[in-house]
Amino acid sequence: AQSVSQHNHHVILSEAASLELGCNYSYGGTVNLFWYVQYPGQHLQLLLKYFSGDPLVKGIKGFEAEFIKSKFSFNLRKPSVQWSDTAEYFCAVNLSGGYNKLIFGAGTRLAVHP
């Protein structure tokens, strides 16, 4: 069965620290990849997405992610986090070419301290 793994469940950082959140998926076919963010008490919002082309994609609020096909990974990065980045981050995979089913990882809860 297809699955998405996020390595870190909780991350605590100080402001200005660099962030990298890991995401791996288990599916050998063509995939579309997403990172969503959920701020406290809110619904999920799209941070960035990868469908094809340049494996380094840039999203909103200074986030970026790199797709490494050989490692089945799509890690999220931000060079310098802010207190307002405190949120839960979800990696998601959609199996391209098949039925439209979006599978999420368990999420990583990020807390940024001033």
Add this chain to the structure above:
Amino acid sequence: NAGVTQTPKFQVLKTGQSMTLQCAQDMNHNSMYWYRQDPGMGLRLIYYSASEGTTDKGEVPNGYNVSRLNKREFSLRLESAAPSQTSVYFCASSEQRGTEAFFGQGTRLTVV
């Protein structure tokens, strides 16, 4: 711009009661989804509808039924609520295969 609208936002049920969660989208999207969100487990797909007239089971369909009433609306029904169904439920929609999903604000359901 409403996007994806879910009702109700909060609900408390007694064990054994039934209820229907409503979802409507105004983006003319083909695909719609129901997820539940539980602490430490992320979002798990309950049911999805790839297009009007079709529905399919996701990862955790037991205890739920769905209806794709038309292209706009996708409802989730709990026939006999159980405490294990206490969760936050999110409806989402996407335009077509592989594209990003847009989420509703969620329904916080408590079963006592």
